[in-house]
Amino acid sequence: MKHEARISDSFWNRYRKLVKNEMIPYQWDVLNDKADISIERERDDASIPNEKSHAMENFRIAAKRAKGEHYGWVFQDSDVYKWLEAVSYSLCYEWDDDLKKTADEVFDLIKDAQEEDGYLNTYFSIMEPDRKYRRLGESHELYCAGHFIEAATAYHQATGSPDALAIATKLADHICQTFGEREGQIKGVDGHEEIEIGLMRLYHLTGKKEYMDTASFFLMERGKDPGFFIRQLREDNKDALLEGVYRFPLKYFQMHRPVLEQDTAEGHAVRLVYMSTALADLAATTGDERLADTCRKIWRNIVDKRMYITGGIGSTVTGEAFTLDYDLPNDTMYCETCASIGLMFFARQMLRIEAVAEYADVMERALYNTVISGMALDGRHFFYVNPLEAVPQKSANDPGKSHVKTVRPQWLGCACCPPNLARLIASLDRYIYTVRNDEILVNLFIRSEFKYEDDDKNITVIQNCDYPKDPKISFDIENNNDASVKLKIRIPSWTDKYTGSIDGTKTDIATENGYWCIDVTKGKHTIGLELEIIPKRWYSNPKVSENTGKVAIGRGPFIYCAESVDNGEDLHLLGLSPNSFLDHKWQEDLLEGVGTIEAEGIRLVKDGAKELYLTDRPQRSSQKIRLIPYYAWANRGENEMRVWINEI
């Protein structure tokens, strides 16, 4: 079974060219400490290393091609792996001999850094070879291994390189041998899930069942032995590898109970979605309903109770974590870029389990808002944290908001997000369609050509659209087989008005789990879909205390925000009239092309009153409020931003 999509979308091609032409060379320079940049700590914490990346140099030292000490986090290697993964995907849509050569050289270096038995981690190889796997709660050894395996798998698929795959299987074999339930194996897991994703991918590529079994072992072992990390800590009895990790509760690592008994999204948000991604992959691959049920419960908890309207997750900086149901503060949250990327991973795997459009709705929400707000339009500045409300002076002076940056740094002490963005955008073609049994799901409206070939399949779907600028979408389909195929087109949950046509004839659209299902018979067909894409007011479920009396504006997949560059300072003084017209205008010259929304509103008058507390209600003046898509904020200098606007 082979299927692939080629993107020709105006909105996304800009991003994908940015990855190829800007992000990949820029990040290569950063990883080699050749970029003239300043690295910022992602929050006010002096333990965050920010002098340099040193990530490539660590490999050179581990490979004995250079001398020196390891610098950076214990998981510094993963920056290189995610970069390699992004390179792999970029080669699929734009081949580049030089880039291929560079990547080959990096894999060759990694090969030299890999130890005889397959072990791979520059920190431990260089600095503490005797402490391998002795502090799994902090060490990120398996986390890094997972990222390497993902990169090598992607590279092999892109280039056919046997060398990358050889390192990956050697590493995976070593891990499968070292971890498990057999005598002499380590019966424990990594503090940060990721190896599970990597092993599943390697299984899908090679068909070697041991990889899936070990992924399954890591997933099922998690939370079964909650004392594992602390026992390792006591036995090791040396300095911490990561300051403070053991102060967090077991939930931080999803170690508070066995995975199949977890029914809420707890702890470090990225870890939770990475775990869920692997679990959903395993469920889809094996058909195990117990696993699928656990995934559904965690998903429901996120989507119904713990997700920001921007698709951000993680309500607190402490442990970069979930907190409790309906706790969604707008100005102290975390909403890490990587967490929303991970939410897309999770959604993508859920779509393999079942054709439920909500998964794609959430994928789209994350993608069009928090994921791409994680980078500047220039591809060279990155947010770790994506607030829904930011005031520069508060970020500068309130220590509880030191993580809420209002200018995207050039690089971050913990640089997980920039290469994660690169690999996500470069692989976006894999999110548009899902093939399952005899169905093709259309999840995202991105101009593209999709080919699906199999023993008994030969189908092409050409998706034409300029979404969400233009409400019209059409699909030119060619089914070259006698058997019909089911095309399921997502009807986005943010609209309830849409019309469809099949081969020029208007047709009623009945949806099944949010999809419009069409049996496509042999031959050529054209399917038309027109969605009502207009600015809309969104309200929070009343249980969200932070948003009472507030409204957010959305148009299609985009959530909008106000910036002070358009609306003046003190955005909390703005009030949107509940019935005013929301005027959408396309602005080709603004922010690489965005639709703005303007509406009549008010501004509370702040001047005059000297006293802090007054018996007079504040006065109001009228003001036109101008909104831009959330993802594009902070691209016009440092300024205030707010998604949830007071409604008057």
Added chain:
Amino acid sequence: MKHEARISDSFWNRYRKLVKNEMIPYQWDVLNDKADISIERERDDASIPNEKSHAMENFRIAAKRAKGEHYGWVFQDSDVYKWLEAVSYSLCYEWDDDLKKTADEVFDLIKDAQEEDGYLNTYFSIMEPDRKYRRLGESHELYCAGHFIEAATAYHQATGSPDALAIATKLADHICQTFGEREGQIKGVDGHEEIEIGLMRLYHLTGKKEYMDTASFFLMERGKDPGFFIRQLREDNKDALLEGVYRFPLKYFQMHRPVLEQDTAEGHAVRLVYMSTALADLAATTGDERLADTCRKIWRNIVDKRMYITGGIGSTVTGEAFTLDYDLPNDTMYCETCASIGLMFFARQMLRIEAVAEYADVMERALYNTVISGMALDGRHFFYVNPLEAVPQKSANDPGKSHVKTVRPQWLGCACCPPNLARLIASLDRYIYTVRNDEILVNLFIRSEFKYEDDDKNITVIQNCDYPKDPKISFDIENNNDASVKLKIRIPSWTDKYTGSIDGTKTDIATENGYWCIDVTKGKHTIGLELEIIPKRWYSNPKVSENTGKVAIGRGPFIYCAESVDNGEDLHLLGLSPNSFLDHKWQEDLLEGVGTIEAEGIRLVKDGAKELYLTDRPQRSSQKIRLIPYYAWANRGENEMRVWINEI
């Protein structure tokens, strides 16, 4: 000059009896580890010692009457000193031979714990005698000394005990000798201001100028040498005495610039107000206008920009500190009980500088709200942090709110607040009136008898009131001198309607800096004042982003709040109608007697909607909203509370 007030007020006598009959014996048991209680950490920080108090045992060990190690904070001694100070004041209004005997024994023990040269601190005497004064940023040695001097001064004034005073002067002489600008002296300050207050009090009692000079040295030296603490740290080069203190910026210690150049309230809130108290005392005592001006600037910044409507200060848990102007979050703030007590200290000294009623207004705001909310009505449970909005589930599950407790603990790991409350309430008679030059200021409306005797003065003021229950206040004055005396009665800023009478004749009230000034001639006079004390709506200055669209209700000095025990859960769903009648009723049986306020309002309907984000505005149902005075919250089981209510 001698003046004293005796309180006969129904509201405050209950509290003062609580101090004498409950708090003093209870706290004595706690300090001796004889109370069967559990000690809670004031926030989620494993470094906070909470196994026991051990405070008295530390003295026994230091005095060589027992063996063992020091336990608790480096400033554990101060718990005992504040308890002694509370005892001293209580003896002034209710003599108790047994209590006097106990206190004498404690002073005798402290005498034995004091070192030959006058040094006094159990931690360093027992554990690290070689590290004395080597880590002043953390050590609290002078902080504890200041508290001891305050206690001994109060005890001497209450009992005439020469022994307590002897220890204090020996300690003070040792400090005056050790610290200063002369060769061989330490040119540095303590990380936590307090010694300055103690030395000023000792100066007022003894007249020994050296004490004032050294207080002045400590004040003027602060911030002149910002590197002092770090230099000491490097020279000492040993483990921290208090984890994490040096991670805070210099502002934390008010060390960021010389005191006379400080014009905003920065850093740890308690430290800032303790510093300001001593500075204002010095200014009032010396008449130095430069000092007074600095005090006024800091005061203005607090009152105009950094104070909660409850008189709470300190907007963040990180460093228990101020943040920036108009940054007043209601659910993550600190608002430490001790900080509001310190704000009262500061206000009291400012009244010595100048007769400006605002100082007394703020003193009253702090006293009737955050100060007494710091303890339960039973006198045996205490808040460290006084939120304006609290939800038990959020405090339990959001690590950013671990400090926002919703049930007052029996005792705290850092137990600064409970004995601070005891000494404040026991000395409340000293806050009602201020004598300055030929003026008597009436700052607080507390039923009391005030006598002022001097060479040429013999004045009695009997204040009759049942404030704020009853709006009528009268003063029976007897001036036994030929010269008239100026009585200045505060007209509270929370009302603009009031009527006055002098000797039965109605009179216009003209105010001067907020005081109604009356020349009281020889003989007996009766002055009547009736204040309009009705429920009022209060709004924040629009610059406070957290309170846009919200209203707080006050009546007289009390700010009100809603609790879920009266209004159902999810107080954020309540909306107060802007024009509804605020119905005040006295409830003798409720919460030891409170006035409740009821008003028509609404409740957003939260049930039904499963989705997090909706296009429908939430429905409303009508609901009567019931409010109680803020200080009395959390006395009817664990429940939600909210001061700033959404206005609809």
